[in-house]
Amino acid sequence: MPVRQFSSRAFRAAVLGAALAGFGAAPALAEDAPKRIGVELNAVAATDKACRLSFLVENDLDVAIDDLALELVLFDKDGRVDRFVVVRTGRLPLAKRRVKQFDVPEVKCDSIGSVLVNDVSECTGPGLDATVCLDRLAISSRAAIGFSS
Incomplete structure (x- = not known):
């Protein structure tokens, strides 16, 4: 099979065409x-009588969330259930990020081994319910404590 020679100009045109075709596909992938x-356990800090959990919550849905209630389970360092806690985010505007802090009374932060999002107790907004929101949760952590769903 003979090897074809391309001029520098033809090569640049081919590379530019391929690059532009790739850029055209990128928005379609992003839309899909x-x-x-997004719910990120961002920080854990001890207070006088509680352990303060700070979450970064981001609404990337197509609608605002009027209220979101998450049922959290706190596990001790040995992996045993310590307690259940329900936290409410309140309103989460479309395409916005919010930091929410919750004090868990009578808990020492260093006794918490991990936190589990056990369920979405409530999720209200146009076309939303607890099941829809549970399916859309993306959990992450920057804290030393494990955080999962």
Whole structure:
């Protein structure tokens, strides 16, 4: 099979055409990405009588969330259930990030081994319910404590 020679100009045109075709596909891929509710355990800090959990919550859905209630389970360092806690985020505007802090009374932060999002107790907004929001959760952590769903 003979090897074809391309001029520098033809080669540049081919590379530019391929690059532009790739850029045209990128927005389509971004539009196909699933919409999510990002919940990040961002920080854990001891207070006088509680352990303060700070969450970064991001609404990437197509609608505002009027209220989101998450049922959290706190596990001790040995992996045993310590307690159940329900936290409410309140309103989460469309395409916005919010930091929410919750004090868990009579808990020492260093006794918490991990936190589990056990369920979405409530999720209200146009076309939303607890099941829809649970399916859209994207959980992450920057804290030393494990955080999962």
